[in-house]
Amino acid sequence: MTAQRLFIPFILFLVIAFLIGPFLIIVAASFSAGETLAFPPQGFSLRWIAKVFTVESFRASFGMSMFLAIGGTAAALILGIPASYALSRYKLPGAEIVRTVVSAPIIVPGIIVGLALLRYIVVPFQVGITLALFLAHTALVLPYAVRVVSASLENLRSDIEEAAVLLGSSRLGAFFRVVMPNIRGGILSAFILGFVTSFNQVPVSLFLSGPGVRTMPIDMIAYMEIVFDPSVAALSSLLAFMSIGIVFAAERFLGFSRYV
Amino acid sequence: MSDASYLSLSKLTLAYGDTPAVPDLDLDIRKGELIALLGPSGCGKTTTMRAIAGLMPVKSGRVSLDGADITRVPANKRAVGLVFQSYALFPHLTVYENVAFGLKLKGMRGNELDAKVQSGLKSVGLSTFANRRPAELSGGQQQRVALARSMVMEPKVLLLDEPLSNLDARLRLEMRTELQRVQKETGVTMIFVTHDQAEALALADRIVVMKAGKIEQIGSPEDIYSRPTSSFVADFVGFENIFQLDQGKLQTSAGLVDLSSHAPSAAGLAWRPRMVTLGSGPYRGTVRGTSFAGDSREYLLDTKLGPIKAEVDASQPAHALGAELAFDLPVERAALLSRFG
Ligand SMILES: Nc1ncnc2c1ncn2[C@@H]1O[C@H](COP(=O)(O)OP(=O)(O)OP(=O)(O)O)[C@@H](O)[C@H]1O
Ligand SMILES: [Mg+2]
Numbered sequence: 001m002t003a004q005r006l007f008i009p010f011i012l013f014l015v016i017a018f019l020i021g022p023f024l025i026i027v028a029a030s031f032s033a034g035e036t037l038a039f040p041p042q043g044f045s046l047r048w049i050a051k052v053f054t055v056e057s058f059r060a061s062f063g064m065s066m067f068l069a070i071g072g073t074a075a076a077l078i079l080g081i082p083a084s085y086a087l088s089r090y091k092l093p094g095a096e097i098v099r100t101v102v103s104a105p106i107i108v109p110g111i112i113v114g115l116a117l118l119r120y121i122v123v124p125f126q127v128g129i130t131l132a133l134f135l136a137h138t139a140l141v142l143p144y145a146v147r148v149v150s151a152s153l154e155n156l157r158s159d160i161e162e163a164a165v166l167l168g169s170s171r172l173g174a175f176f177r178v179v180m181p182n183i184r185g186g187i188l189s190a191f192i193l194g195f196v197t198s199f200n201q202v203p204v205s206l207f208l209s210g211p212g213v214r215t216m217p218i219d220m221i222a223y224m225e226i227v228f229d230p231s232v233a234a235l236s237s238l239l240a241f242m243s244i245g246i247v248f249a250a251e252r253f254l255g256f257s258r259y260v
Numbered sequence: 261m262s263d264a265s266y267l268s269l270s271k272l273t274l275a276y277g278d279t280p281a282v283p284d285l286d287l288d289i290r291k292g293e294l295i296a297l298l299g300p301s302g303c304g305k306t307t308t309m310r311a312i313a314g315l316m317p318v319k320s321g322r323v324s325l326d327g328a329d330i331t332r333v334p335a336n337k338r339a340v341g342l343v344f345q346s347y348a349l350f351p352h353l354t355v356y357e358n359v360a361f362g363l364k365l366k367g368m369r370g371n372e373l374d375a376k377v378q379s380g381l382k383s384v385g386l387s388t389f390a391n392r393r394p395a396e397l398s399g400g401q402q403q404r405v406a407l408a409r410s411m412v413m414e415p416k417v418l419l420l421d422e423p424l425s426n427l428d429a430r431l432r433l434e435m436r437t438e439l440q441r442v443q444k445e446t447g448v449t450m451i452f453v454t455h456d457q458a459e460a461l462a463l464a465d466r467i468v469v470m471k472a473g474k475i476e477q478i479g480s481p482e483d484i485y486s487r488p489t490s491s492f493v494a495d496f497v498g499f500e501n502i503f504q505l506d507q508g509k510l511q512t513s514a515g516l517v518d519l520s521s522h523a524p525s526a527a528g529l530a531w532r533p534r535m536v537t538l539g540s541g542p543y544r545g546t547v548r549g550t551s552f553a554g555d556s557r558e559y560l561l562d563t564k565l566g567p568i569k570a571e572v573d574a575s576q577p578a579h580a581l582g583a584e585l586a587f588d589l590p591v592e593r594a595a596l597l598s599r600f601g
Contacts, residue, residue: 159346
């Protein structure tokens with residue numbers, strides 16, 4: 001009897017340990033006083049955390065990743081919101097095909113997407129590295145934008161738009177007055193999902209990064225190949241806390257969890 | 261524009277793609293009238309309302325309102341209000357903001373806006389609910405918000421699509437009175453859709469009965485209730501004994517009964533179960549079924565005319581199954597049908 005009662009909590013403990021264990025190890029390693037990345041940490045210090053802020057390339061690649069994550073996700077939403085609206089409100093011929101094509105970047109491995117972009121777009125058209133990365137990240141985030149926004153549009157009755165029109169609003173006005181406010185949560189979820197996807201994206205960025213232009217994860221890999229000190233762990237912890245902070249703030253101020 | 265055609269539909273044809281929904285509809289409505297649109301599911305009531313509101317493209321024909329052709333006028337410029345069956349309240353706005361929505365779009369602001377919204381809320385008894393969201397209201401309250409939201413716009417015509425169908429019986433009666441009061445107070449021309457003939461009879465100045473996109477009969481509640489002109493309408497309003505006449509003669513299993521002297525040109529005759537005289541008369545029938553309904557009792561008789569339903573006061577002595585009874589179908593009380601089928 002007791003064994004049975006303990007069984008479920010035990011499994012639960014294992015799952016949680018498996019999920020957040022690696023994260024805890026990284027966080028512990030960032031506070032190490034030793035010279036190399038190791039667990040358990042040797043002593044306690046904030047020196048690696050401090051060092052993160054002094055590495056020049058980290059600053060540049062962090063800026064680039066932030067730009068791609070925010071800019072790319074915003075661009076994906078600007079394309080994705082009208083697309084989702086059209087897909088859900090009008091019985092367009094071929095709507096299913098459009099949905100599938102838009103989702104392709106989720107299904108196709110990133111390596112292939114990156115290679116294809118490099119081989120058939122970047123090289124032949126001489127696209128700049130930054131622009132190529134921006135376009136690639138927009139395309140990668142677009143499926144999430146369309147999926148998540150579509151889901152919240154499906155839950156929104158379309159007759160409220162007609163009601164708004166009958167009360168004197170134009171069709172476009174009705175979209176901004178009654179559709180947008182009601183899919184706000186979906187847009188926010190899509191933004192967070194897109195931001196995280198873009199920020200953590202490795203394979204596609206790997207192909208498209210070039211001299212002097214790197215995203216954060218690519219830069220971290222490059223750094224680790226040369227220097228094996230705990231500053232990468234420190235940086236990872238900082239990034240993780242940043243993500244947690246964003247989600248927490250979104251929940252706190254925008255009532256994120258009410259919608260997802 | 262004559263008085264009789266404040267809102268007028270002429271040769272209105274509506275279709276979903278290639279599927280016709282309403283062919284060739286003509287309807288004239290007076291200013292200030294309260295019209296009930298009655299008909300079975302799928303007969304085109306919602307479609308017609310949407311066309312009047314401008315939410316449904318008109319294939320051919322004309323809609324005119326207050327002397328102007330509005331067939332091609334966009335929905336947001338028509339001054340037609342529609343209360344949706346689903347209410348279609350804006351979930352992100354409070355009750356107050358829902359009601360203020362259209363007024364703000366008209367450019368109304370400040371005290372004028374506030375006064376108007378408050379009086380709108382007051383007229384439906386929801387003043388104390390101004391700050392709630394639609395999700396925090398009961399079905400009946402939501403419906404009243406939808407009504408207030410349309411009414412404050414002072415539309416020329418207010419359309420209501422099954423406005424009472426989601427309410428329980430008590431609230432239904434309450435809202436019925438409410439609707440009637442609002443209509444009398446404001447004098448707004450109103451068309452409401454209903455499946456419920458009792459509701460139509462109780463509320464409307466005139467009832468329009470539709471069938472498969474066409475108007476079967478238009479008339480006062482008395483006309484529709486007592487003098488249906490087609491077998492369809494007769495059936496719809498509870499005439500359960502309906503007979504087709506062949507040149508004034510009624511076909512029975514025992515030969516023809518000549519009724520031409522009573523109803524020379526009728527295509528059919530119809531009686532409510534109440535109108536059948538039980539216990540005396542020229543016809544005979546065997547009781548096949550009986551059901552008790554409180555103050556009345558209904559019998560199903562097997563007769564040479566076919567099955568007959570008769571209803572009598574429950575105070576009369578009951579007849580057993582299998583009993584043979586005399587009965588009469590008094591022709592002078594029958595509804596004369598000019599169309600059959
Ligand atoms: N969006 C649509 N696409 C295609 N056909 C439709 C559409 N909406 C309605 N119809 C068809 O048009 C006809 C009229 O429909 P309508 O909704 O006007 O009926 P109704 O009288 O309002 O019925 P109910 O009492 O069930 O609401 C029906 O045959 C219906 O199947
Ligand atoms: Mg309908």
